[in-house]
Amino acid sequence: MRRLLALLAAAFALLITGAPALAAPKTETAVFAGGCFWCMEHDMGGIPGVLKVESGYTGGHVKNPTYRDVTSERSGHYEAVRVTYDPAKLDYGFLLYRYWKLVDPTDDGGQFCDRGPSYRPALFVTPAQRPIAEKSRAEAAKRLKTGTMKAQILPLQTFYPAEEYHRDYAKRNAANYNAYRVGCGRDARLKQVWGG
Template sequence: MNWKFSVKPLLIATLPLSLAMPAASQEDDGSAQAVFAGGCFWCVEEAFDKVDGVLATTSGFSGGNVADPSYEQVVDGDTGHAEVVEIEYDPERVDYETLLYVFWRNIDPFAEGRQFCDVGDSYRSAIFVLDEEQRELAKASREALAERFDREIATEINDFEAFYAAEEYHQDYYRKNPVRYNYYKAACQREERLEEVWGDEAGGHRAGASLG
């Protein structure tokens, strides 16, 4: 059974905001989309909200076989979904390669079926690609890391099919509930593991850094 660390606060269920989104990396307004799974979507939101050129982040679910799932359904298992963050960004200010750089340095790329203290398939790491260009860039970045660390990278690269937004109380959780969020994050030892894997690159916000 999937679980999050026992210090994670109990949340009051609200009506879901779930909305299926079609696969399209470029929008009519010139913005672009990316979808990443990196364990707890609260933490992934926080990481990408810091990136210049990211316009919006939305926590939700992708990769499964159940339409419009609730948070409880996903973490209980059997839906096939992972916790993901959909990122809307301005490609004139930040490119997909930079988003990949930030993604990798905010996950443990060697963990299978988990991230940090969050255990279960819904917490797997994955890149959901929306077009062939994203696929090629994602594959190249994963291969570069496999060569760098000389070991297998567990992170999946999957075709994006649909995105379902999580309930409202999950959106911007780190901003709305900073004390509880920071306690959860510290107890999960997320930052310690990132530093163990990535050293000074942990967090991935060094401008102009290479993908490998």
């Protein structure tokens, strides 16, 4: 009992004297564009080791763009997702492998029923991520069942989170999301591009 009391007293003393806080777990991020960010957010969020997926905009010249700015095609931005993940459980190379299976990289005019520059597939990379992304893109090009690789690898720029009503759309509006996904032909086209 004395030993337990001594341990508790020592723990309490550390708390009140400002003992250093436990370090937060290390995380990394990756930014992907692949058409509708609702679908990308939904699909990337289901990967073990992914901690958070945010819908947003990147790649353009307008600061703090709105959805209207992006879909007007005047901002230069893509609909994209920022994926925060635990590198102890998941590496960037595996995220890229999964990304390719979620997009039609042969279509540089948009994705599925969403047309226009803001819906094109692209990887936004840091200098350290670029060689991994280039290797992954080359490997994915060999696995295509139809078409040729057109998805771009672009330098990472500022990521602007989307408006609140776009976030977690598939979770909050499951019926509408599922109708959109089927109606847009996303899964059917992915089977043509990748097989299976």
